[in-house]
Amino acid sequence: MHPRTRHSSFSFLAAVPLALLLSLFSQRSAQAQLLEENSFQISSMDQKEKWLVAGGVLLVGFAVDRPVQSWRGDSFSPFMRQYVEPFGKEFGLVGSLAFFGYAHLAQDRKAGQASVGLGRALVFSYLGANGLKIIFRRSRPNAIGYPENLWFQYEGPPLVTNSFPSGHATYAASVATVLCSSYPESRWMPYAAWGMAGLVGFERIYNGVHHPSDVIAGFMLGYVLGKLAVKPWKIDAYFLPQGAGFSLALDR
Numbered sequence: 577m578h579p580r581t582r583h584s585s586f587s588f589l590a591a592v593p594l595a596l597l598l599s600l601f602s603q604r605s606a607q608a609q610l611l612e613e614n615s616f617q618i619s620s621m622d623q624k625e626k627w628l629v630a631g632g633v634l635l636v637g638f639a640v641d642r643p644v645q646s647w648r649g650d651s652f653s654p655f656m657r658q659y660v661e662p663f664g665k666e667f668g669l670v671g672s673l674a675f676f677g678y679a680h681l682a683q684d685r686k687a688g689q690a691s692v693g694l695g696r697a698l699v700f701s702y703l704g705a706n707g708l709k710i711i712f713r714r715s716r717p718n719a720i721g722y723p724e725n726l727w728f729q730y731e732g733p734p735l736v737t738n739s740f741p742s743g744h745a746t747y748a749a750s751v752a753t754v755l756c757s758s759y760p761e762s763r764w765m766p767y768a769a770w771g772m773a774g775l776v777g778f779e780r781i782y783n784g785v786h787h788p789s790d791v792i793a794g795f796m797l798g799y800v801l802g803k804l805a806v807k808p809w810k811i812d813a814y815f816l817p818q819g820a821g822f823s824l825a826l827d828r
Contacts, residue, residue: 689758744780
């Protein structure tokens with residue numbers, strides 16, 4: 577097998593499985609929404625199962641950090657950097673504005689929900705991911721002059737060079753979660769949204785800017801923040817078209 581093919585295959589295995597796993601979670605949550613009158617209430621057992629599995633995947637990510645970087649070598653894809661990486665932050669911003677415009681033109685409630693949710697998810701992701709970057713101060717795999725797995729001591733610009741968690745993975749996961757939550761009846765949305773998020777994670781690993789555990793942690797953080805982003809706030813009424821209100825009930 578050609579080394580470059582082996583690198584990409586191994587890195588792909590490190591990023592995409594969690595995205596597919598979360599797509600199943602999103603689809604399961606969406607089905608629960610419909611069955612429970614569009615509520616986000618999920619049994620405590622389901623929540624425990626989710627986080628036990630996700631925690632196990634994160635531990636696997638830490639275990640394969642060094643092997644993945646060794647196998648990755650100097651791989652880099654300008655195409656993925658240009659066309660895959662923007663799915664999270666840039667797509668989320670454009671998508672929020674597009675949904676906002678459509679919601680007011682068509683008086684579409686779901687589009688209004690998606691617009692507000694995406695905007696809020698971007699803010700939450702920025703604050704959450706960058707806050708953790710400042711705390712953990714982990715060096716990136718491609719950091720120059722530092723060990724590639726340095727924790728709590730890396731002195732580069734925190735919001736630019738700190739590695740844990742991946743901000744792009746956080747953005748991508750929060751966007752995917754909002755889209756799946758806004759359109760719970762869609763069978764293809766979880767696979768499309770989380771498939772793109774998985775590609776973002778793969779790009780971050782393949783291009784050497786993040787460890788697998790950075791990406792996995794970003795997916796987990798983005799999923800939580802996305803769920804928080806779609807919760808209704810009183811201020812949402814100022815941004816939604818007349819007659820377009822949230823049908824998503826707050827947990828009681």
